[in-house]
Amino acid sequence: MKILVTGGAGFIGSNLVDKLISLYHDVVVIDDLSTGRVENLNSEAKFYKMDICDKDILEVFKKEKFDIVYHMAAQIDIQKSIKDPINDAMINIIGTINILEACRKSNVNKIIYSSTAAAYGNPNYLGIDEEHYKEPISFYGSSKLSSEYYIPVYSRLYDLDYTILRYSNVYGIRQDKNGEGGVVSIFLENIMNYKDVTIFGDGSATRDYIYVEDVVNANINSIEYGNGEVFNIGTGKYTSVIELFGIMKNIANKNIDVVFEDERLEDIKDSYFEINKSLSMLNWKPEFCLEYGLRKTMEYYESKYI
Structure with a gap:
């Protein structure tokens, strides 16, 4: 086509x-x-x-x-x-x-x-x-x-x-720091450069x-x-921002700290999808767990930095 x-x-x-x-x-x-x-x-x-x-x-x-x-x-x-x-x-x-x-x-x-x-x-x-x-x-x-x-x-x-x-x-390869999933690429850039990561709020906010x-x-x-x-x-599962950082830090095996800043008013506290309609009518389901996807993403960016 x-x-x-x-x-x-x-x-x-x-x-x-x-x-x-x-x-x-x-x-x-x-x-x-x-x-x-x-x-x-x-x-x-x-x-x-x-x-x-x-x-x-x-x-x-x-x-x-x-x-x-x-x-x-x-x-x-x-x-x-x-x-x-x-x-x-x-x-x-x-x-x-x-x-x-x-x-x-x-x-x-x-x-x-x-x-x-x-x-x-x-x-x-x-x-x-x-x-x-x-x-x-x-x-x-x-x-x-x-x-x-x-x-x-x-x-x-x-x-x-x-x-x-x-x-x-x-999130994934070729993502920049903008957009809703950009927190992954922001964290990744900081981790690759041994910089502390900033989290707005207490890190308990969840996303899919x-x-x-x-x-x-x-x-x-x-x-x-x-x-x-x-x-x-989406995946129908939720992960907190602080959990996301922990997974990425463990994959990178680098000693990076978190700096907490005030919550932003325009940020939604918690969000994740129910995906039964996609499963049944779109003949689709998510195949990649978060750790696998983050590992693949980090491997891609590591190859760019080397």
């Missing part, structure tokens, strides 16, 4: 592109390289350096004639969204509408959209299922949720199939950390399964 990955030079997007190419799909990447990196690009993918808000994107769609569009390009930094909500909305809402318009005008069969646990806000109960009330506490969460609402309308009006995937805290390869597999399954549905993509 002919497949587009927006944000295909980024963390999750580039891992997905590699997998799609290994499955013999014809892959095109659109990325403005504002956060994505040239070195992440697969040489077998065709690349367009473009902003997703660029109106000329339609010409790319008409030329390439995509079957499937993975829309992963986004502004993912919660702190940046709070400092500059207009820019966040332009990328995450207007950019998504621009992609949807291009899908409509070029007869794309299906769009697979990367969303976020930030759409839920502070949970009323744990684990969070797909029906949980949604009340984002950041502009990032609000903009991603807004785009979720546009997609089913395009589907009803223009017969565009879709699947929406809400990720928990994704999922390895990037599991997220890629959920995206692959979304080609065939999950039409017209929204899915939580």
Whole structure:
């Protein structure tokens, strides 16, 4: 199939592109390289350096004639969204509408959209299922949720199939320090450089950390399964920040200390997913435990430092 990955030079997007190419799909990447990196690009993918808000994107769609569009390009930094909500909305809402318009005008069969646990806000109960009330506490969460609402309308009006995937805290190779799972890469950079790690609050806050390869597999399954549905993509398990640090410290076998700072108001205390819907309807399940994923991630970054 002919497949587009927006944000295909980024963390999750580039891992997905590699997998799609290994499955013999014809892959095109659109990325403005504002956060994505040239070195992440697969040489077998065709690349367009473009902003997703660029109106000329339609010409790319008409030329390439995509079957499937993975829309992963986004502004993912919660702190940046709070400092500059207009820019966040332009990328995450207007950019998504621009992609949807291009899908409509070029007869794309299906769009697979990367969303976020930030759409839920502070949970009323744990684990969070797909029906949980949604009340984002950041502009990032609000903009991603807004785009979720546009997609089913395009589907009803223009017969565009879709699947929406809400990720928990994704970590793995090629991740930078921004985004919801960025705590792993922040800790990792400090550990590699023998620097103390900063934890906001007392370290008891919990998250659902999922390895990037599991997220890629959920995206692959979304080609065939999950039409017209929204899915939580996580492990269904929770780990505290201080536990996460302990696992990483043990794997690295380095003597690193923790510096505790005041809790940040915009941070959610506890969050993890209930994933039964993904297990049953997406024909997917997470395969990699946290220690395995962290070990693979740390081995990758160690090879970069050496």
